[in-house]
Amino acid sequence: MLLYDYYRSSACYRVRIALNLKSVAHRSEVVSLIDGAQKEPAYRGKNPQGLVPALDTGEGPLLTQSLAIIDWLDARFPEPRLLPADPAARALALAQAMVIGMDIHPIDNLRVLQYLKHQLHVGDDERDDWYRHWIIEGLAALEAMAGEGPYLGGDAPNIADTFLVPQMYNARRFATPLGDFPKLVAIDATAQQHPAFVAAHPDRVKPAE
Amino acid sequence: MLLYDYYRSSACYRVRIALNLKSVAHRSEVVSLIDGAQKEPAYRGKNPQGLVPALDTGEGPLLTQSLAIIDWLDARFPEPRLLPADPAARALALAQAMVIGMDIHPIDNLRVLQYLKHQLHVGDDERDDWYRHWIIEGLAALEAMAGEGPYLGGDAPNIADTFLVPQMYNARRFATPLGDFPKLVAIDATAQQHPAFVAAHPDRVKPAE
Structure with missing residues (x-):
């Protein structure tokens, strides 16, 4: 593929x-x-x-x-399986993924940041506040929806974990305070040890300059 | 329920x-x-x-x-069925839904517009330009992904149509020009005759003041 x-x-x-x-x-x-x-x-x-x-x-x-x-x-x-078979677990996994996929990520997307800068003349500090605002609001919701781990998917990662880990990477890039999200920080730390997540990390796939 | x-x-x-x-x-x-x-x-x-x-x-x-x-x-x-059984048709329906659900709607959501106004002091005209910009960019992509109708789902509505019709309602609320999207306009017009869509329209469910 x-x-x-x-x-x-x-x-x-x-x-x-x-x-x-x-x-x-x-x-x-x-x-x-x-x-x-x-x-x-x-x-x-x-x-x-x-x-x-x-x-x-x-x-x-x-x-x-x-x-x-x-x-x-x-x-x-x-x-x-990345989407659980059980209907309630499946609905929760999709909802968790969409908290990130719909309610955080699109608003912080590169093309949106470029529009803020070039069309609305928003400065870097205000842009960074914007970026962190939507992450913090969304992660607060997701923290309340998280179970006991070690993954959002429970014992193994599911679709929600594939959405969470890239969002946590973005959060750190913009120095977003994560202290209010201990469950999500722990899940992310677990995933960072998993070979499938390690091999997908931006630093691992970044093309040579 | x-x-x-x-x-x-x-x-x-x-x-x-x-x-x-x-x-x-x-x-x-x-x-x-x-x-x-x-x-x-x-x-x-x-x-x-x-x-x-x-x-x-x-x-x-x-x-x-x-x-x-x-x-x-x-x-x-x-x-x-709202999600097709055939894998390629299912992937297309979900992708069409996500062009709206991820790439248009979150950026134009009320809470984002309120942030633009209150935190970034963006004026009404610039806010409306923003609103229409993301709709036009997304609908252009969706127009290219649309089939021959009468619905995005073909002969019957599917999940993509449940996402399209509310987005077309929003586009009209903000006077977004829709001339470049003849397939989507036709699909929306068809759906507006369907009882399930008619009964869900905001004007039909708006609470009395």
């Missing part, structure tokens, strides 16, 4: 974790968001939305959107 | 459509976002995230997050 990837994209990072958890052989093609490569015709021709990630499975249409890709992977490669 | 609902919330509107499509008997309790009722302890005690929608199914824990609620409803009440 071929993943259109950018090392620092949270949505790509989620998909890299999922691919690794399921031991799916894949290679990556870099789409450099910071250079605007996602807006170039070469990429738009493949993915009209001009966002990453996208996954060429070799089995059908190009897949886009991290949630849809992970859901597809979970059906195609059932073990280990 | 009891839906914690606000008439103008897109995420609530999606869930109302899904409940109606599946003919699930339910009543609503109003959580007035404009009055800040979602932040009051009475509601936070039920849903720590303090967002709507939330669904008390009477069968287990309170469900939150529109995607997770619709996914749960689709498993519990299988007909009509």
Whole structure:
């Protein structure tokens, strides 16, 4: 499989974790968001939305959107399960993932930060406050929804953990205080020891300069 | 079932459509976002995230997050299907839903608009430009992903249509030009004739003043 990837994209990072958890052989093609490569015709021709990630499975249409890709992977490669079979556990896992995927990440996305800077002339300090505000509000909700660990998924990581770990990476990049979220900090620390998460880390997949 | 609902919330509107499509008997309790009722302890005690929608199914824990609620409803009440069985069709439907659910709606959410106004002192015109910018960017992607209709789901509505129709309502509220999106405009017009969509419309569920 071929993943259109950018090392620092949270949505790509989620998909890299999922691919690794399921031991799916894949290679990556870099789409450099910071250079605007996602807006170039070469990429738009493949993915009209001009966002990453996208996954060429070799089995059908190009897949886009991290949630849809992970859901597809979970059906195609059932073990280990990322979406629980039990309806209540499944609803909780999806809700936890969406607290990050809908309520934090889109508002802090690079293209939004660029709009704040270039169209609204928001300064760096105010931009950083914005960034941390949405993380803190969302993580407070997620902390209240977390169980006893060691993962959001319980004994093993599930889809919610694939969303959490990239968000915690972003939180730290912007020096977001995490003291109010002890459960999430502990879950993230556990995941940082898991080979599938380690291999997906931005520092591990960052292209050479 | 009891839906914690606000008439103008897109995420609530999606869930109302899904409940109606599946003919699930339910009543609503109003959580007035404009009055800040979602932040009051009475509601936070039920849903720590303090967002709507939330669904008390009477069968287990309170469900939150529109995607997770619709996914749960689709498993519990299988007909009509909102998530296709075919893996490629399912991935497309989820991706279409997420173009709206992740890439448009969160950035234009009421709490974000309030932050722009109160924290960043963004004026009404600039706020409206912001609102329309994310809609236009997202709908352009979705137009390219749409099939021949009459619904995003093909012959019948699916989860993507439950996300599209509320977003088109929002687009019109802010006078967003829709001329570049003829497929989406046609799909929305079709859905506006469907009883499940009609009954879920904000004008139909708006509480008396």
